[in-house]
Amino acid sequence: MPALDALLSPGQFVDLEGSDKHSVLRELVAVMGGLSGMPSKAVLLKAILDREELRPTGIGESVAIPHCKSQKVRSFGVVIGRTRVPIEYGAPDGEPVRVLAMIAAPTDLQAEYLRLLSTVTRFLRNEKQAIIEASDLSELRARATGY
Numbered sequence: 001m002p003a004l005d006a007l008l009s010p011g012q013f014v015d016l017e018g019s020d021k022h023s024v025l026r027e028l029v030a031v032m033g034g035l036s037g038m039p040s041k042a043v044l045l046k047a048i049l050d051r052e053e054l055r056p057t058g059i060g061e062s063v064a065i066p067h068c069k070s071q072k073v074r075s076f077g078v079v080i081g082r083t084r085v086p087i088e089y090g091a092p093d094g095e096p097v098r099v100l101a102m103i104a105a106p107t108d109l110q111a112e113y114l115r116l117l118s119t120v121t122r123f124l125r126n127e128k129q130a131i132i133e134a135s136d137l138s139e140l141r142a143r144a145t146g147y
Contacts, residue, residue, distance in 0.1 A: 004119050004147040007078045010138035013131075016081040016100070021089050025049070025066055028079050028102040037075030044068070044104060058091025062132075063124045067103040069113060076116060077104040080124075080140070082131050099124055099131050123147045 014031055018024040025048055033041035047068035051057065058064040079102045086096030101120045105113040124131070127143050134140055 003145070004078070004116075004123055005141055005144040007076060007116075008080070008141050008144055010141055012079045013137035013140045014079065014081045015137065016083045018083070018087070019085060020087055021052075021097075022049075024081065024083060024087060024100060025052070025102075028066065028081055028100060031079045031081075032077050032102055032104055035075075035077045035079075037073065038077055038104060039070065039072035043070065043072050047073075047104070048102070056090035058089035058097055059121065060091050060093035060095060061125065061128065062086065062095055062098040063121075063128060064089050064091065064097045064100045065103065065117065065120060065124070066100060067105070067117060069105045069107045069110075071107050073104045073106050075106070076109075076112070078102070078116070078120060080131065082137075099128050119147050 016024045016027050029041050029045045047070045048066050051068045057066045081100045083098050089097040
């Protein structure tokens with residue numbers, strides 16, 4: 001599994017315009033769908049929404065990690081976004097979300113998937129404030145070094 005910064009290009013950090021959960025998920029999918037090894041945006045969105053139906057992926061402290069596994073995903077993908085305004089997400093602490101990281105993974109790489117999920121969670125919890133406050137999102141890739 002490559003380091004987190006190797007999975008993230010500057011274009012994979014995005015300002016999200018949406019004001020509700022479904023609109024920001026669609027925005028993240030729009031970026032994720034353009035990455036190498038990804039299926040169509042429609043396939044990705046369905047996989048993400050199916051996963052959200054099982055249990056919302058808000059983890060608390062203003063952070064959500066929408067994620068999915070699919071046989072149609074050929075390589076790992078990560079996209080990190082921040083919202084302009086807090087959005088209701090159904091997090092266990094009841095707090096609205098400001099920072100999201102979408103992960104897409106192949107179904108046959110479970111151990112690597114769990115490591116990536118853990119790494120992204122740690123990154124977001126440690127760097128949440130920097131992500132929210134960054135004046136230029138392209139600066140954030142360097143913050144992912146070492147994760």
